[in-house]
Amino acid sequence: MIAELGLAALWLAAALAALQLIAGALALTQRGAALAGIVRPVAVAQGVLALVSFLALVVLFWQTDLSVELVAKNSHSAKPLLYKLTGTWGNHEGSMLLWAMVMGLSGSLVALIERRLPEPTMLATLAGQAFVSLGFYAFLLASSNPFTRLNPAAIEGAGLNPLLQDPGLAFHPPTLYIGYVGLSVAFSFAIGALVTREVGPAFARAMRPWVLGSWIFLTIGIVAGSYWAYYELGWGGWWFWDPVENASLMPWLAATALLHSVSVLAARNALRAWTVMLGVVAFSMSMVGTFLVRSGILTSVHAFAVDPQRGSFILGLLVLYIGGALLLFGLRASSVSEGERFAATSREGALVFNNVMLSAILGIVLVGTLYPLLAEALGAKVSVGPPYFNPVSAIFAVPMLLVLAVGPLLRWRRDSLSRIRLQLVLPVLLFVGALVWGASDAMGILPALGLALAAMLAVASFLPLKGRKLRQVKLPLWGMVVAHFGVAVALLGMASDAAFTKERLVALREGEVTEVGPWTVKLQRIEPVAGPNWTALRADLAASYAGGKVSELHPAARSFWSPPTETSEAALKTRWNGQLYAVLGEESQGGRWQLRLWWKPFVPMIWYGGLLIALGGLLALWGRVASDLRRFVARDKIAWRRSRQGR
């Protein structure tokens, strides 16, 4: 019953999306103007129906309804409730439904609260949003129906991959998807503006909160995913340049560029065509990422070729939407003028530099991610990994980060470096000092550069506050300062992890002691423990930092029985200056147990920095939305007074 309800809601949502597209498009013409009134309500209803459909699937997973194929394949009655619920999106069909639901709700939200866009642009935007939604509804209904019944029902479910049974991963996909799909709003705004040719500061101010919102979620999603990989995979790596990671990084890079160019457009009415282009590119990257992750092409090009139905469907959508948007851009770009001009040394100049560099990094990541797939299609298997991505992206990232120290200090339109040279003395000294110190430590070029840039940015990010009364500083400026400081903090963590990590691999008997960095670690006991759907061997470690207080760590090796899988649960001990990371391996000969221990100085800074970046975004969003609200309230008051006087 619930499955049928969910499926019906999904069909209805698809039908409403079609209606929204047609009505929105017709309403732009003279004869169809009467339809304008229904577009917003339809958009709201479409989102609500998508939500109903998604909630129906959640209920099916909650009840472990084994007569539904998807539940039988991906869930198990003995699974903890949290993972039953989060199992909803731990599979292909469920995650695509989550995608479509977020997309529908974004459209609803735009229809409900966006007031600043001129009406024609708004109609075109909602039509564009419906057009994209429609493709994903069609994909779900045609080739990924999550509500397919199983007759007869399964006796027991097959279970969820134990790696995914983790609180961190439970909320990673929804966060990331809100970010991914939230960018569809920027995409639809860009389409709407291209259709009506209304690109200007008002458009930018309307678009900015949406971009900021999705960018915050993307940032948090990537940070959470990176931390999950760090502690769950049990090897202490936090970024692997894995295609799935790159799939989330690419929209983030585009959205970061968009965030900065939209500010230029809002403040100075410059970079018009470029901003619209980035709006198209950002969501295109979301779709490319979805294609990579969901088509099965990553496992093997051949696996994709053997069962091409889903992959080709998404590929078709990709070509349709990206190609269509680029075509529209090509046709209209010439009529969207570039806007106001500015000197090279100016705030705009620095932001253009940042945008171009981010785009180049995006290009590198895209090429490096797609190339192995292309090569495999041509019959050769190659791998592209950290030895390629790290140095090649650094070529662009290092100049960008240098300019990041200076850009926020420059004035709009025209400025000179000599005006701000006194402020730059300290950051430059820090940069050079850290670089010299790093070079003398023989830690490698990239970690040394990372430390130097972090030292410089840590100071430079606060310089825009200089000479201001802190209480009067507006929230968006605080947001910028905090986010840029977050970049410095994250860089410190990355460089420190690369330069200073200490590793110890040992086989210990119970009672034996080893050392890693400043830590002394004793293996006290190995004991068996049991959880709801696993059993484990757990090590009791007593660790003390530089002979200080003893703390306990419990790394474990878990065996799940459905599906039968072994995972290792790392144990972490965090201090202000770093993390001790312990993993229990197998038993080796003579009652010894394999232990992997790492001392990773300042490594948590990577994620603290990432969170600071997101917090900066949040402050900016808060500030913008609050001032918008104040303006609306004031405007409504004036309108109300006038109407009273009129009477």
Next chain:
Amino acid sequence: MTRAWLLIAVLAVWAAPLQAQDGVPPAPYANVQLADPAQEAKAHALMLTLRCLKCQSQSIADSDAPMAGDMRSLVRERIAAGEDPEAIRAWLVERYGDYVSYAPRVTPLTWPLYVIPLVLLAAVGLVLRRRLRKGDSA
């Protein structure tokens, strides 16, 4: 009922190492560091750039797979014997193909990987020059 499960669980736990003993023991240097820190650092740096062939997107330095362990052992033994890291990489590539190395070689198939960044660099320079010059004269 719970007790019965617990009993089974505990038994299963103690049975696991017995099963493990049936398997081939890991290679000598799979999980053992080299005594010389400089050599170990060299070996580790190389391991980070070699792909575990049995895993999805993991280097042999980040994998529990037995084959990754064998390859780690091989890398450490050869580094200890004084072999150059790039020579070891070349040997592995010859044996397992380009797929094993995360640092793509320049071949007739892979040269665009290295040319595209140069093209991007040129494009970036061009865009910046055009945009920023044009603005200057305004």
